[in-house]
Amino acid sequence: MEQTTQSLKELYEKDFYLWVRETLKLLKNREYDLVDWENLLGEIEDMGQRYLDSAVSFMAVILEHLYKWENFRDREDVGHGWKKSINNARNELDVIFERHPSVRKKSAEELPIAWRIAVKRLVRWFKEDENHDLAKKYFGRFPTEKDFPQECPYTFEQVMEYEPWLKE
Numbered sequence: 705m706e707q708t709t710q711s712l713k714e715l716y717e718k719d720f721y722l723w724v725r726e727t728l729k730l731l732k733n734r735e736y737d738l739v740d741w742e743n744l745l746g747e748i749e750d751m752g753q754r755y756l757d758s759a760v761s762f763m764a765v766i767l768e769h770l771y772k773w774e775n776f777r778d779r780e781d782v783g784h785g786w787k788k789s790i791n792n793a794r795n796e797l798d799v800i801f802e803r804h805p806s807v808r809k810k811s812a813e814e815l816p817i818a819w820r821i822a823v824k825r826l827v828r829w830f831k832e833d834e835n836h837d838l839a840k841k842y843f844g845r846f847p848t849e850k851d852f853p854q855e856c857p858y859t860f861e862q863v864m865e866y867e868p869w870l871k872e
Contacts, residue, residue, distance in 0.1 A: 712740035755804050759811040762793040762800075763818035766863050767856065768825045774868055776838060787869055794864060812860040819856035823849050 712730075716723040723740070730739050769786035777783045801808040830839040830847055839846050858866065 708738065712738070713743065716740060716743045755800055755807045756810055756814065759797060759800050759807055760814050760818045760821070762797050763811060763815065763863050764821035764825065765793045766790050767819055767822035767858060768829075770858060770862070770866065770868065771822065771826065771852075772829075776842060778838070778841070783869070797864065815856050815858075815860055815863070818863075819858075823852045826852060 712723060712726060715726065723743070727739060727744055730736070766789075769790050773783050773786050797811075801811075827847055827849055829835055830843070836846075843851055
C-alpha cells in the first residue's frame with residue numbers, strides 16, 4: 705500500500721491499527737518524509753501521559769478512602785473495604801513507579817488534581833442510596849465540593865504510606 709503523508713493522516717482517523725502498522729513500516733524503511741509526524745508525536749506524548757493518569761487515578765482512590773476512614777467511619781465494622789482499596793491502589797502505584805521512576809516525582813506534583821478527583825467521588829458517594837443517612841448525619845444535607853478541604857489534607861508520603869487504622 706503506497707502511502708503519502710495526507711493518506712496516512714486520513715488513515716489515522718479511519719483505521720488506527722493500520723495507521724500504526726504503516727507508520728512502523730515507514731520508520732523501519734527510514735522513509736521519514738512520508739511519516740505522519742503530527743499524529744505520531746501526539747501518540748508518543750499520550751503513551752507517557754497514560755502512566756501519569758493511572759497514577760493520579762490510584763492516588764485519588766487512596767485519598768478518597770483515607771478521608772472516608774478518618775471522617776465518616778461511624779462504626780467499627782465499617783471501612784475494611786477502604787483499607788483493601790488503599791492497599792490495592794498502593795500496590796499498583798508501586799508497580800508504576802518501579803517501571804517508570806520519573807512518574808513518581810510528577811505524581812507528587814499532581815496531588816492537588818488527585819484530591820479534586822477524590823472530592824468529586826466523595827460528593828457522589830454520599831448521593832448513593834445507602835449513604836443518604838450519612839449525608840444527613842455529617843452535613844445535614846447532600847454535601848458539595850465546598851464542604852471538603854480545598855487543599856489536599858494529605859501529603860504524597862501519606863498517600864503512599866499512611867495507615868490511620870494502625871493508630872487504634
